[in-house]
Amino acid sequence: MSQKRISIVQPSTKEFIREGRNIPGYRLFDILHGYVYARWPYLYISLGKGEHRFSPALEKLYGSINRLLLPLLKSNGSENKSAGKTFAETYHGKVVPLEAAQQLVSIQEDVRLENLEQIIPYDKARDIVLNNPGHIVALECPCRAAKENACGPMDVCLIVGEPFASFVKEHHPNRSEWIDSEGAIDILRAEEERGHVHHAFFKDAMLGRFYAICNCCACCCGAIGAQRRGTPMLASSGFVSMVDEELCIGCGDCNDYCQFFALTVNNGYASIDQSSCMGCGVCVSHCPQDALTLSLDPSKGEPLEILNLLNSAAIN
Numbered sequence: 146m147s148q149k150r151i152s153i154v155q156p157s158t159k160e161f162i163r164e165g166r167n168i169p170g171y172r173l174f175d176i177l178h179g180y181v182y183a184r185w186p187y188l189y190i191s192l193g194k195g196e197h198r199f200s201p202a203l204e205k206l207y208g209s210i211n212r213l214l215l216p217l218l219k220s221n222g223s224e225n226k227s228a229g230k231t232f233a234e235t236y237h238g239k240v241v242p243l244e245a246a247q248q249l250v251s252i253q254e255d256v257r258l259e260n261l262e263q264i265i266p267y268d269k270a271r272d273i274v275l276n277n278p279g280h281i282v283a284l285e286c287p288c289r290a291a292k293e294n295a296c297g298p299m300d301v302c303l304i305v306g307e308p309f310a311s312f313v314k315e316h317h318p319n320r321s322e323w324i325d326s327e328g329a330i331d332i333l334r335a336e337e338e339r340g341h342v343h344h345a346f347f348k349d350a351m352l353g354r355f356y357a358i359c360n361c362c363a364c365c366c367g368a369i370g371a372q373r374r375g376t377p378m379l380a381s382s383g384f385v386s387m388v389d390e391e392l393c394i395g396c397g398d399c400n401d402y403c404q405f406f407a408l409t410v411n412n413g414y415a416s417i418d419q420s421s422c423m424g425c426g427v428c429v430s431h432c433p434q435d436a437l438t439l440s441l442d443p444s445k446g447e448p449l450e451i452l453n454l455l456n457s458a459a460i461n
Contacts, residue, residue, distance in 0.1 A: 165179065238379050253279060274352070284317065289365045332360065393415050
């Protein structure tokens with residue numbers, strides 16, 4: 146009598162491994178790293194944010210290992226893509242205004258856009274490869290879960306495309322749910338209304354590409370906190386906010402919503418520190434006088450507007 150074979154490996158895990166093996170230069174270490182990150186994101190993020198009791202010890206251990214390995218790798222001519230890289234270079238976000246974020250969850254066909262260095266200014270993880278982009282999962286935010294008295298709601302992290310969406314849903318069934326494109330847009334709009342920032346996230350271990358949209362705030366978000374402390378984990382949207390002094394009445398509403406602390410009110414008008422402004426557009430959507438607008442700034446890089454990228458790729 147034949148017995149049904151029971152697999153201890155989830156189908157989504159097999160798919161993640163299969164896809165990783167098809168990527169040139171993607172090593173077993175990268176596959177394991179990606180598995181650990183996606184399998185235990187709450188532990189991973191709490192350690193990364195320094196809010197876990199083991200964070201200081203692990204940070205020292207990582208630094209010691211990196212300092213020991215890098216000279217050895219250089220001396221024998223070996224190349225290691227991760228050695229010597231900062232955390233931000235392997236795990237980072239691109240700030241996207243609401244319209245651009247909505248585009249990312251509205252694509253209905255597979256996408257392959259690679260080496261977007263003008264848009265994602267990092268050495269690693271700068272591709273947009275969307276397989277089954279209509280597969281979207283809303284996940285409880287690991288940054289908020291790691292913080293006491295966190296802002297709400299929790300289920301605002303959007304995992305987009307495969308194999309990521311199925312992996313998260315299979316391994317975190319009680320902290321995630323399948324949603325459609327309209328549901329994702331509803332979350333984006335609600336978070337915008339709360340004054341929270343949208344980031345398209347990329348990670349080397351997540352097959353070196355875009356996999357999620359974070360919607361968070363300065364008090365909870367690990368990436369915004371790291372940015373404020375001098376670790377460049379976020380790339381600007383490519384825009385900066387501009388003030389029309391003829392319309393501005395100096396009410397300060399924009400200042401209350403700015404997650405990057407780039408806004409102040411001086412002499413009766415809003416004033417923007419453009420070196421700190423990340424072009425998220427939250428202040429624009431919360432100005433009752435319509436005195437703020439987003440303006441392209443070439444020094445900040447190019448916007449991540451996937452429809453324009455797809456149109457350009459089709460023309461070329």
